[in-house]
Amino acid sequence: MTPETGRTDLVTRAAEELRELVVRTRYVLFDFDGPICRLFHGYPATEIARAQVKWLKDQGRDGLLTEEERFSPDPHGVLSAFAARHPGSDLLIDLEEILTQHELRAAGVAWPTMYADPLIQTWVATGARLAIVTNNSARTVAEYLRDRKLLSCFAPHIYGRRAQEMHFLKPHPETLNRALRAMGAAPEASLMIGDTDSDADAARAAGVRFLGYASSARAVRRMRGAGVPERDIMDSLEPLLDAVRAVKHS
Structure with missing residues (x-):
């Protein structure tokens, strides 16, 4: 077997594993800032932190x-x-509202994560149910x-930060558990x-x-470092989109 053949085999195996994962998944929990968009792409988070301190x-x-x-x-x-x-x-309630107002302004200039929009739309078209679990x-x-x-x-399944429940931010699994309960989702059928690393820790605690x-x-x-296997880390959503499309058309 040549090195080129070996790489092809690895890519094929990874694609097959992704398709199998998609077939088993009926409920998908997305973090927001990162997998769906770069929220602070045009509105640096450092400026918001300075505004909070001021x-x-x-x-x-x-x-x-x-x-x-x-x-x-x-x-x-x-x-x-x-x-x-x-x-x-x-003071905490006011400070949280200040952060929310800054986030709302950032959302207007946020940068979509490549392949996120079609991934979301295609996954919904397969019959999967989607939720957002975010800080x-x-x-x-x-x-x-x-x-x-x-x-x-996603609506109504958007579960975010609450000023009175800051102790439930990830890595605490409460936002995930809240989404699972609301959708009637079994953890083993969810992704x-x-x-x-806090997302990974929260998923592990929720059994997802x-x-x-x-x-x-x-x-x-x-x-x-949080114990996520290398095979479960992607630098692009494109292979996952391909897997969802393959399942949709199978």
Whole structure:
């Protein structure tokens, strides 16, 4: 067997495994930022994190964050850190709403993930039921999907961040379990597609098979570190779209 033949065999085997996975999957849980779009493509998350810290400073409450948190480039990290110390507070509710407003603006210039739109539409056409499970605001998700004319593919099954339940953000499996309960879905007939180690951990805790979408070598390393097998990590959604199309036309 030549090296070229060996590579062809591996590609063929991977395609067959994907088709078998699609055949077994009746419910698909998508993370939002990553597998469906790059939410902060045109609206850097670092700017949002700075705006959150400035707002707290304007309230005279920036001292509630550590020095590291005040300079964090991650707005979800700032919010989560604040929520851990002040759960259910009015300040937390206001801070979460500020993040939601920034996300809504980001959704207007978000960059669609290549092959995501046809993958969603084709999977729905096979009879599968789809849900979003995300640490972003459900309002943000709905706004983006509405603009892409994809909202009907998911609604009403969009499960996002809640200010009063920050402890349920992934890697906690609650958003996944909420989606499974609402759809009447068995975990063994379900699949999650995410792009972080927290997505992988949440899927594992919910008993749901996981496929990782990794757009960078760093993302691959983080997922491998979370125990995701290399065969379950994709750098493109195209092979999955091909598998869904193959099942649809079989």
